Amino acid sequence: MNSHDPVSDCPHIAQFGEAALVLDAPGAMDLGAQQRIWALDAALKEQPGIVETGLGMANLLVSFDPDLWQAEALADWLHDAWVRLPPLAIEGRVWEFPVIYGGERGPDLPFVATHAGVTLEEAARMHAARDYIIFAPSVTPGFGYLYGVDPALVLPRKKVPVMVPEPGTVSIGGVQATIGMTPGPSGWYTLGYTTRFRHPFDPHAEPPLQVAVGDRIRFVIEKVLPC
Amino acid sequence: MDNLALSMGNALLGNPDHAAGIEVQTFPMRLTTTQPHLVAVTGAASAFLDGTPLPPCWVMRLEPGQDLVLKRPTTGARSYITVAGGIDVPLVLGSRASDLRNGLGGHEGRDLRDGDLLPVGPAPHSTGAQDFGAQPPDETLAFTSASDFLDIRVVPGPEHGVFTAAAQAAFWQDDWLVSTMADRMGMRLSGEKLTLAQPTELRSGGILPGVVQVPPSGDPLIQLRDANSAGGYPRLGVVIQADMWRAGQARPGTRIRFHRVTTAQAIAARNEQRDLVAALRRDVARYAELPGFTR
Amino acid sequence: MLTERQIEELVAHARACRVAAVEISGDDWLLRLEPGRVHAAPARPAPPEPVTLFANGMGRFHPAWPEARPGEFVPQGQAIGFLRTGAILRPLRALAGGTLSALLVGTDELVGYGQPVATILPGGEPHAR
Numbered sequence: 001m002n003s004h005d006p007v008s009d010c011p012h013i014a015q016f017g018e019a020a021l022v023l024d025a026p027g028a029m030d031l032g033a034q035q036r037i038w039a040l041d042a043a044l045k046e047q048p049g050i051v052e053t054g055l056g057m058a059n060l061l062v063s064f065d066p067d068l069w070q071a072e073a074l075a076d077w078l079h080d081a082w083v084r085l086p087p088l089a090i091e092g093r094v095w096e097f098p099v100i101y102g103g104e105r106g107p108d109l110p111f112v113a114t115h116a117g118v119t120l121e122e123a124a125r126m127h128a129a130r131d132y133i134i135f136a137p138s139v140t141p142g143f144g145y146l147y148g149v150d151p152a153l154v155l156p157r158k159k160v161p162v163m164v165p166e167p168g169t170v171s172i173g174g175v176q177a178t179i180g181m182t183p184g185p186s187g188w189y190t191l192g193y194t195t196r197f198r199h200p201f202d203p204h205a206e207p208p209l210q211v212a213v214g215d216r217i218r219f220v221i222e223k224v225l226p227c
Numbered sequence: 228m229d230n231l232a233l234s235m236g237n238a239l240l241g242n243p244d245h246a247a248g249i250e251v252q253t254f255p256m257r258l259t260t261t262q263p264h265l266v267a268v269t270g271a272a273s274a275f276l277d278g279t280p281l282p283p284c285w286v287m288r289l290e291p292g293q294d295l296v297l298k299r300p301t302t303g304a305r306s307y308i309t310v311a312g313g314i315d316v317p318l319v320l321g322s323r324a325s326d327l328r329n330g331l332g333g334h335e336g337r338d339l340r341d342g343d344l345l346p347v348g349p350a351p352h353s354t355g356a357q358d359f360g361a362q363p364p365d366e367t368l369a370f371t372s373a374s375d376f377l378d379i380r381v382v383p384g385p386e387h388g389v390f391t392a393a394a395q396a397a398f399w400q401d402d403w404l405v406s407t408m409a410d411r412m413g414m415r416l417s418g419e420k421l422t423l424a425q426p427t428e429l430r431s432g433g434i435l436p437g438v439v440q441v442p443p444s445g446d447p448l449i450q451l452r453d454a455n456s457a458g459g460y461p462r463l464g465v466v467i468q469a470d471m472w473r474a475g476q477a478r479p480g481t482r483i484r485f486h487r488v489t490t491a492q493a494i495a496a497r498n499e500q501r502d503l504v505a506a507l508r509r510d511v512a513r514y515a516e517l518p519g520f521t522r
Numbered sequence: 523m524l525t526e527r528q529i530e531e532l533v534a535h536a537r538a539c540r541v542a543a544v545e546i547s548g549d550d551w552l553l554r555l556e557p558g559r560v561h562a563a564p565a566r567p568a569p570p571e572p573v574t575l576f577a578n579g580m581g582r583f584h585p586a587w588p589e590a591r592p593g594e595f596v597p598q599g600q601a602i603g604f605l606r607t608g609a610i611l612r613p614l615r616a617l618a619g620g621t622l623s624a625l626l627v628g629t630d631e632l633v634g635y636g637q638p639v640a641t642i643l644p645g646g647e648p649h650a651r
Binding site: 279280282284358359360361362367503506507509510511513514515 | 584586597599600601604606607608609610611612613
């Protein structure tokens with residue numbers, strides 16, 4: 001990515017109601033783009049009149065106080081900061097999760113392996129070979145949006161969501177990975193489950209969320225079961 | 228949901244704006260007290276004190292032995308009970324609000340039940356006034372709803388342009404019915420199916436209460452107070468902040484009409500509403516203890 | 523000319539003597555006194571006196587629709603209207619239950635201290651709505 005080409009490096013900024021803007025990074029969603037989103041987010045936390053920010057995947061929602069900011073002035077500030085700020089590389093902690101792949105709790109492993117043209121063991125190795133980075137917080141308190149799925153394992157989401165009952169389920173959807181927090185329907189592909197699931201959120205702990213944006217989730221193969 | 232009703236209740240009582248109150252959406256609801264308290268009922272009009280109907284947006288002194296009953300309102304969905312001193316539940320993550328989805332905050336992280344006893348904080352300095360009130364906001368705000376519609380002002384959202392011209396026209400011109408899928412998180416509307424001009428893949432990103440999203444089903448969904456914090460559906464519009472209280476009073480079967488406004492109009496409406504609450508707060512101190520009528 | 527006092531003394535005397543009636547007449551008039559007659563006679567109810575409510579402050583009048591229209595029964599303590607000062611409403615409450623007979627001021631009319639605002643005929647029953 002050429003970060004000094006003023007045309008291709010221009011973020012897309014849109015009004016989100018009367019008191020918020022949303023900024024989308026140009027180009028592909030990757031770690032480089034997300035580090036620039038993180039840099040912007042950190043700089044905005046120092047600005048008066050910014051009510052809150054919402055980190056997304058290569059995008060950022062910025063809520064402002066209309067008494068202190070005009071939308072046009074804030075958009076100019078964001079454009080300028082986008083070009084000016086160096087990417088923010090967060091050296092997060094690494095969290096390891098042993099995973100039992102396949103079997104009854106990993107029913108989509110064969111489909112994903114077939115799609116990639118590999119065996120079940122190789123698919124599990126490809127999934128476990130990469131660290132997944134917490135790009136942004138998720139809707140319910142948990143491990144957040146995890147980025148970094150091997151391109152060979154990237155699949156469009158299922159058309160019809162399937163019920164995923166247990167917490168601790170390890171699944172992928174597009175370029176994202178996740179560890180299931182609450183039972184519910186999901187269009188993602190379930191590869192297995194972690195034997196060391198612990199909920200990272202406790203409202204009475206300090207900090208309430210054990211994991212943070214920039215942390216890395218590492219999966220370790222404990223076993224690969226036939227399906 | 229009706230944030231204006233909660234603000235007006237706190238203003239009538241001299242509470243800080245962030246004091247906690249009780250949102251009532253299941254009727255009838257009966258409230259008694261172990262100590263005398265100054266209590267306000269705002270939002271949908273439904274209150275009876277010992278059987279006598281109270282005017283909307285009203286402050287009374289509730290004594291032990293007296294009954295405050297909220298009956299099902301004829302219009303609107305939610306009434307608000309505020310108490311001088313506020314409902315003093317503990318702060319969780321900086322808030323006294325109830326997060327029912329995660330079982331956090333409020334009273335034990337759950338809905339109130341029969342027999343719950345709620346703590347009340349120390350009352351603010353009072354003029355001693357009681358038995359007074361304010362005009363309901365739909366009588367005093369410049370923009371009002373027609374009687375059989377809910378009129379809501381919306382600014383176009385980030386993905387307004389990716390919808391077909393027919394979908395855009397339908398959104399702004401048609402009536403929309405609030406479906407039974409309506410709660411504190413959001414409400415799904417039924418009407419014309421809204422379609423995109425071409426398939427659009429959105430990256431998941433932050434969203435706010437008020438956003439009008441259109442999932443693949445084509446039925447618009449308005450995120451309300453307990454909105455998701457992120458989502459990936461195209462955002463057709465955003466309800467202006469000044470009309471979120473109206474949306475919070477919609478119940479299934481309500482017909483909604485959307486009115487397209489600019490962000491400047493939205494900010495003017497927000498300021499008007501803020502001024503209304505500020506004037507109420509000021510005038511409580513000035514006029515509430517004046518005598519009313521005599522024989 | 524008989525004073526009220528003299529008439530009362532005459533009635534008391536007639537009652538003491540167990541006289542059923544006393545008649546005093548002139549050329550073209552007759553005064554008849556019947557002690558005890560009032561209790562025996564079928565009571566003809568006196569029409570109730572309307573009670574007037576007066577403003578005890580200044581403000582703009584707002585009727586409390588729809589609970590209190592003229593002709594409607596209003597229970598004791600119910601607000602029939604408000605005085606608005608700034609953003610604040612103070613109630614005009616029915617001091618006795620009765621039928622709201624008239625509102626004497628219009629909506630949003632500026633009302634002064636002591637001004638009559640409404641009349642209520644006491645008594646009556648709430649009719650079913």
